Amino acid sequence: MFITNTIITIEGKEFTFKDEIKEYLYGYVREHPFRKFNQRIVESHENGEELFSMTFIKPNKVVLTQRYPLKQEYLTSLSFRDECYREFPEHITCEISEPFEYMD
Numbered sequence: 001m002f003i004t005n006t007i008i009t010i011e012g013k014e015f016t017f018k019d020e021i022k023e024y025l026y027g028y029v030r031e032h033p034f035r036k037f038n039q040r041i042v043e044s045h046e047n048g049e050e051l052f053s054m055t056f057i058k059p060n061k062v063v064l065t066q067r068y069p070l071k072q073e074y075l076t077s078l079s080f081r082d083e084c085y086r087e088f089p090e091h092i093t094c095e096i097s098e099p100f101e102y103m104d
Contacts, residue, residue, distance in 0.1 A: 002074035005097040006064040018056035034080035
């Protein structure tokens with residue numbers, strides 16, 4: 001399994017609940033190919049909903065954890081991810097961790 005974490009910060013806004021910041025960010029990515037690609041991964045793996053998670057850090061950050069069961073899925077995701085994050089407006093910044101491989 002290939003795992004990466006992304007810290008997303010939204011400057012100039014404050015959120016009280018995870019659902020608020022999640023909905024705000026989904027407004028930018030809801031129809032993006034990166035989200036659709038990840039959704040296909042969720043649907044193609046048993047317990048796929050556990051592969052992607054979001055942790056809210058008040059008042060304006062989230063940590064996205066993305067777990068790709070197959071190396072090829074991770075590698076394919078990179079161009080989608082880079083394109084998606086480049087499309088965020090200037091007040092949204094992303095810090096992406098190096099991937100690591102987890103052997104179960």
